[in-house]
Amino acid sequence: MPSSVNHSRFGVRLRSVNFMESSPVVAQRLIGALLLVNGVGGVIVETEAYDELEPASHGFSGQTPRNAVLFGPPGRAYVPLSYGLHWSLNIVCREAGHAAGVLIRALEPTVGIPRMRRRRRHTELSMLCAGPGRLAQALGITGALNGRRVDAAPFRIVSAAEPPKIVRGVRIGISKAKERRWRFGLSGSAFHSQPFR
């Protein structure tokens, strides 16, 4: 695991993430952080930012029962189903009143790897948490966690002790606002869902 991540509960300086910032800022602050759900997870290596003011966001067309969590308090998990099949984990953030969120797209698996392998039917390590659907499956994330605070159980987020080197690119799998470079990655990671260029 990268030395920039403090996995010790006796660490000297554990920064927490402020979710009252714009989603692109929060998306970058989450890179290199340790994310656990029920004690299982790893280092966040890929995120994307979304904001209700741009058409790629689930919040763009206004509040619905599905996306209601995005319009609620920051620091909550927004867990929608995509393609009728896959859950995904977002963290709600809010700056200037915008309904916004950060999609967690990939982890470097570090804690509870056997558990994740069982949930994912023994996929190879580099594919365990590479992509929002795979990550949700590996960590056992479903709609049951929608709206839950991410600073309390079953979540645990420990941010990187030092700012990591971050790469940036366009978001994946969207048809609108394609040119916006709101995808962020941990530089040099072998655990991205797709390469950065």
Next chain:
DNA sequence: CGAACGATTAGCT
């Protein structure tokens, strides 16, 4: 009220 379409993935060619 029916049709189209996703912030995707696995499996096959």
Next chain:
DNA sequence: GCTAATCGTTCGA
């Protein structure tokens, strides 16, 4: 590279 799987939401008639 192509496509099926699968369902809530959105959009047009």
